[in-house]
Amino acid sequence: MAAPEVTAGRVQVARPAPAAPPRRRRRPLRDTALVWGFAAPALVVYIGFVILPVVLAAVFSFFNWNGLGPLDRFIGLDNYVRAFSDPVFLGALRNNITIVVLSLVIQGPLAIGIALLLNRRLRGRTLIRTLIFVPYVLSEVVAGLAFRLMLPPGGPFDTFLTSLGWTGTKPQWLADPDVAFWTLFAVLTWKYLGLAIILMLAGLQGIPEELHEAAALDGASWWQTQLRITIPLLGPTVRIWAFLSIIGSLQLFDMVWILTGGGPLNATQTMATYMVDIGNGRSQIGFGSAVAVILFFVSLVIALIYQRAVLRRDMAGAVTRGG
Amino acid sequence: MASATVPATGKTRFDWAQPFVYLVALVVVAVTVAPVVYVVLNGFRSTAQINRDPSGWPTPWVWDNYAGVLGNEMFWTQFLNSTIVAVATTAGVVVLGVMAAFVIARYDFRGRSALFTLFTAGLMFPLTVAVLPLFTMLRTLGLLGNLLAVIVPQVAFQMSMTIIILVPFLRSVPAELEDAASIDGASRFGFFRRILLPLSGPGLVTVGVIAFVTSWNAYLLPLLMLGNPATATLPVGVQYFSTAYSQDTAGVLAFTSLAMVPALLFFTFAQRRIVGGLTGAVKG
Structure with missing residues (x-):
């Protein structure tokens, strides 16, 4: 019997049970009660607080509603028309898409490169990996606040640049509409590059050492080995990272809200900050819900395309097994 | 057998790369922890010190800020x-x-x-x-x-x-x-x-x-x-x-x-x- 050795005696499977007739495994009636009894709490909470609000968002989006009073001013698609004709919303949408693309194009290769280097035998590798993970475990609020404190004109970051030899006038990192978006992206890269590196390193661990040895035996250089063997085999990790990154970039809220509040002049607005601004700040729940629904569909379409085109093979086990 | 003849790290062939790797690691770690270190360290300075020199060292170390928050x-x-x-x-x-x-x-x-x-x-x-x-x-x-x-x-x-x-x-x-x-x-x-x-x-x-x-x-x-x-x-x-x-x-x-x-x-x-x-x- 396998149980005792696996659980080291904590589970006393072998304990003799007095009058225990061998039971049949299917006991339909009791099982049905048990099944739904076990599933019910999760199901109720999930339907009540995930499905219901999402459905409500779709319903609210067809109304002109301030969140109080009766829900009776049905306006059809007006909220959607208004969103797509509002340059601020379109700017927010463009910002989201830009962040998605920049993250994939800049953070991905950067993380793979650094992970390949750090995957070599290094002194203090564990410490390095732990330190690299630090930004990810901080909340976006704390991280955003730290950067806001460092980036004011003439602040510590500017002083640091001066000490490096840049004596001229520095850009206004968070106050100049032409600069703020790039500052935001740099801070996001700081926050999430560590996670990407750690994920890539975890992926690299899964590649058998023998392949490198075989390649080395065949006379491949280190670079050839990385390009021809390591990176292709890292595929599944890269794809799951890219998926997480895309979804995260589309939902982006906390960091922007803390760092710039969507400003200056809406230069860093995202769909989520725009939504909270009008939904909560200005009590236009109907219009805010329309923005939420658009956000949902943009995420859904991108996620589906991505899953069809790229992820299907990797996710096959996780998502389809229960079916 | 193969692993006995070919060192897995490729150390003998790529020794020149090690300093570069450490340099990259150092830069990445420095950029990563700098903001955190800045916040923690400057919590030990007075606002006057910070205004005088935004990126200085605590001189003297001030404990009041942390004490203030912990007593808040x-x-x-x-x-x-x-x-x-x-x-x-x-x-x-x-x-x-x-x-x-x-x-x-x-x-x-x-x-x-x-x-x-x-x-x-x-x-x-x-x-x-x-x-x-x-x-x-x-x-x-x-x-x-x-x-x-x-x-x-x-x-x-x-x-x-x-x-x-x-x-x-x-x-x-x-x-x-x-x-x-x-x-x-x-x-x-x-x-x-x-x-x-x-x-x-x-x-x-x-x-x-x-x-x-x-x-x-x-x-x-x-x-x-x-x-x-x-x-x-x-x-x-x-x-x-x-x-x-x-x-x-x-x-x-x-x-x-x-x-x-x-x-x-x-x-x-x-x-x-x-x-x-x-x-x-x-x-x-």
């Missing part, structure tokens, strides 16, 4: 709120998640695959989409300002990820164990409690850590649901403090770095679990 009742209230919310969320996620995952993983019943699909579909519904209706719902229920208004939605939104991670875990326990337990007289609930739960410990820890991290760092939901500083969690509290005392730069720095500490301590130790959870979905 609001800080502890928010710390407690964050702790209650995170612990309750984690407990809710783990308990409800493992129960639902158990029946999905190990029972054949009508609607099983529909149930699983319903839960996995939740990955498509981000909290952001639902947050405005949640706000109006919870206001109707009179729960605004109550920690439950954060806990329950968080449990709900963690459910998809939890079940996706736990189902394969629970399924991997061999059916022979179940038969053996049944022969020894264990009921199916007894099997769940005495065998399945202990065996799926690592999966439960992963799910719990992810729930805790997410809850501890959450901002949008507490921001909208909890409102005033006395009922807020730490991320919201830090933001309030930084706005209310924006002139007291040193105080804000101290508050910010103390808000970092629990996360840093806990999550650094839990790093492997978090990564395991995130990559777990790939391995399936």
Whole structure:
């Protein structure tokens, strides 16, 4: 019997049970009660607080509603028309898409490169990996606040640049509409590059050492080995990272809200900050819900395309097994 | 055999690369920790010192800022709120998640695959989409300002990820164990409690850590649901403090770095679990 050795005696499977007739495994009636009894709490909470609000968002989006009073001013698609004709919303949408693309194009290769280097035998590798993970475990609020404190004109970051030899006038990192978006992206890269590196390193661990040895035996250089063997085999990790990154970039809220509040002049607005601004700040729940629904569909379409085109093979086990 | 002749690191051939690797590692680590070090270090300076030289060293070291925050009742209230919310969320996620995952993983019943699909579909519904209706719902229920208004939605939104991670875990326990337990007289609930739960410990820890991290760092939901500083969690509290005392730069720095500490301590130790959870979905 396998149980005792696996659980080291904590589970006393072998304990003799007095009058225990061998039971049949299917006991339909009791099982049905048990099944739904076990599933019910999760199901109720999930339907009540995930499905219901999402459905409500779709319903609210067809109304002109301030969140109080009766829900009776049905306006059809007006909220959607208004969103797509509002340059601020379109700017927010463009910002989201830009962040998605920049993250994939800049953070991905950067993380793979650094992970390949750090995957070599290094002194203090564990410490390095732990330190690299630090930004990810901080909340976006704390991280955003730290950067806001460092980036004011003439602040510590500017002083640091001066000490490096840049004596001229520095850009206004968070106050100049032409600069703020790039500052935001740099801070996001700081926050999430560590996670990407750690994920890539975890992926690299899964590649058998023998392949490198075989390649080395065949006379491949280190670079050839990385390009021809390591990176292709890292595929599944890269794809799951890219998926997480895309979804995260589309939902982006906390960091922007803390760092710039969507400003200056809406230069860093995202769909989520725009939504909270009008939904909560200005009590236009109907219009805010329309923005939420658009956000949902943009995420859904991108996620589906991505899953069809790229992820299907990797996710096959996780998502389809229960079916 | 091959490994005896060809060193795995390629050390003999690529020695020249080692200094470069260390340089890259050093730069990455420096850029990574610099903001954190800045905040912690400058919490030990007075605002006057900071204004005089924004990027200097504490001379002398000032302990008042940290003492001030640690003596600030609001800080502890928010710390407690964050702790209650995170612990309750984690407990809710783990308990409800493992129960639902158990029946999905190990029972054949009508609607099983529909149930699983319903839960996995939740990955498509981000909290952001639902947050405005949640706000109006919870206001109707009179729960605004109550920690439950954060806990329950968080449990709900963690459910998809939890079940996706736990189902394969629970399924991997061999059916022979179940038969053996049944022969020894264990009921199916007894099997769940005495065998399945202990065996799926690592999966439960992963799910719990992810729930805790997410809850501890959450901002949008507490921001909208909890409102005033006395009922807020730490991320919201830090933001309030930084706005209310924006002139007291040193105080804000101290508050910010103390808000970092629990996360840093806990999550650094839990790093492997978090990564395991995130990559777990790939391995399936």
